[in-house]
Amino acid sequence: MKELNASLNSLGANDCMLVAQEVTSALARLEAARYRALSRLSELRGGVRSVIQEVALALSLVDGIAGSLVATGAALTSRLPRTLSLLDRGSLSGFSAQKVAEATAWLSDEDSLTADEVLESRLSGKNSTQVRKAASYAAARTDPAGAARRTTQRREGRRLSVVQGDSGVASIEVIDGQVEKVTAAWERINREARTLRDGGDSRTMDQLRADIALDLLLGGKGGATERAEVFLYMDMFTYLGLNDDPVKMAGHGHLPAALGRHIATGPNTVLRRIITDPLSGQxxxxxxxxxxxxxxxxxxxxxxxxxxxxxxxxxxxxxxxxxxxxxxxxxxxxxxxxxxxxxxxxxxxxxxxxxxxxxxxxxxxxxxxxxxxxxxxxxxxxxxxxxxxxx
Known part of the structure; x- marks a missing residue:
């Protein structure tokens, strides 16, 4: 590997592109082997749900990604053999194969094989978005009545999700929201943001839309919000500004000390005394x-x-x-x-x-x-x- 990395420094642009393409194909073949291994593991363990957590621990993955890998491996080795063969040939990435498995997951095994046959000649050279759209279309054409039922089920399965980010931010996402309501909500938020912007508010439109949406969720408007509870872990020395050690918010992760102090000194903040071992911090x-x-x-x-x-x-x-x-x-x-x-x-x-x-x-x-x-x-x-x- 050291020799390969060293030799890359002497290559021209065209050669670098060829190496990147060859490595991408090799990675696809390795991913095919990983999918087969995970499928076999799930089979040996009787398909129990805890396989996902076991894979997550072993591969240092979050449960959602581990679950997708296990499910894709099972699909490729049973009802999508032609898509798996594209990975073996290095002409389709593992991520794109996952998109095919997800788009056809609701089909029967027989219909999956039909869609897989249709897709075999249509996926090479396509990016993951193109692959997803092609697979969704092939699935809908294979089972139109099932596609209609799936639309109803997806709309009934709507939910709200929170994704924790870095640097003191997080995201709230409506999953599978009814398209007409999502569109109407966006238009309302956008309209109120435009009104504030035209009235001289200095925030950007993106900032205004985000702030208005959160204010509406918290029952307020224009910055007035209800009290919410979060748990912030900060030692006294950080709180007093004697050091800038990162602060931990439960369920989110670490925050910069300055942001932690800002939250801790808010008008509705309640502080709890926590006694720790002075050396270990426990x-x-x-x-x-x-x-x-x-x-x-x-x-x-x-x-x-x-x-x-x-x-x-x-x-x-x-x-x-x-x-x-x-x-x-x-x-x-x-x-x-x-x-x-x-x-x-x-x-x-x-x-x-x-x-x-x-x-x-x-x-x-x-x-x-x-x-x-x-x-x-x-x-x-x-x-x-x-x-x-x-x-």
Whole structure:
């Protein structure tokens, strides 16, 4: 690899393009092998849902991407053999093959084979958007009545999604919203943004549309919003401006210290005292005078864990379920040494055959998957380790 990288520095533009094309074809063939391996794994494990989480842990992927890979592998090796052959020849990327699998997922196996045959000569050289459109069209032509039913089901399956980003931002997205309502909502937001802009508001149209949409969702208008609850983790030295260590928002990720201080000093902010070990940063205790003991225990566990404890899951602990490491019926105790937080999906995963969980006294969770892989989940410290107390 070093020799290849070194030789690239001496190539001309045309040769560089040829190398990029050859590598892309080679990657497609490797992706074909990965899809076959994941399909075989799912087959050996009986197609259980927990295969997705197992693949996510093993390949360091989020569950959504792992699920797409597993589903695409199963589709390519069963009902889309011609599309798989395009990967083997290096003429279609793995991402584009995923688009074909998604666009034809609702078809019967027989109709999938028909659409696959139609698509074989139409996908080479196409980008992923073109592939998706071609596959959707082929699927609709193969089963027109099914396409109509799918449209109804998609509209009934509308939902709202939150995507956490970096640098103090996040996105709210309406998934599968009814097209006429989405269009009408956009027109209303755009109209109000244009009115404010024409009235001298200095914000850009993009900023205005985003602010108006959020204000409407929070029941206000023009910047007036209702109080909302978020959990922000910041040590006292950062809060006082004595350092600029990143701040953690549960369910989102890290924020710059300046933004954390801005949020923490808001007019409706409520602060909670959290006591940590001065060296390790692990949460030891928190102010709880207004809580009953059982509520205080739950609050402590959620503050300590911050997020769902399965590695890779970022669900905020405040929306998670509490679970006994040792089941209650087997003398498990309801205390901070036996409780951990899981989102609803990962709480169910814990009871799947072959998954074992062990909670250490220090809060470290050891997870072993059905294939024997072991992963550790440690409660995150509030601040980084220090060589000596900060006072």
């Amino acid at each position: 949460v030891q205790d928190l102010g709880r005078t207004r809580y009953r003991p059982d509520a205080a225990t739950a609050e402590f566990v959620r503050v300590r864990d911050r997020e769902c404890r399965r590695p890779g899951c970022g669900s905020a602990a405040q929306s998670c379920e509490l679970d006994h490491s040792i089941p209650w019926q087997f003398q498990g105790e309801t205390n901070v040494a036996d409780l951990v937080t899981y989102c609803k999906r990962d709480h169910r995963l814990k009871d799947e055959p072959g998954w074992t969980y062990h909670l250490e006294p220090d809060g470290t969770l050891r997870i072993t998957t059905p294939t024997g892989q072991t992963y550790l989940s440690e409660p995150p410290p509030l601040h980084g380790p220090r060589s000596e107390p900060p006072f």
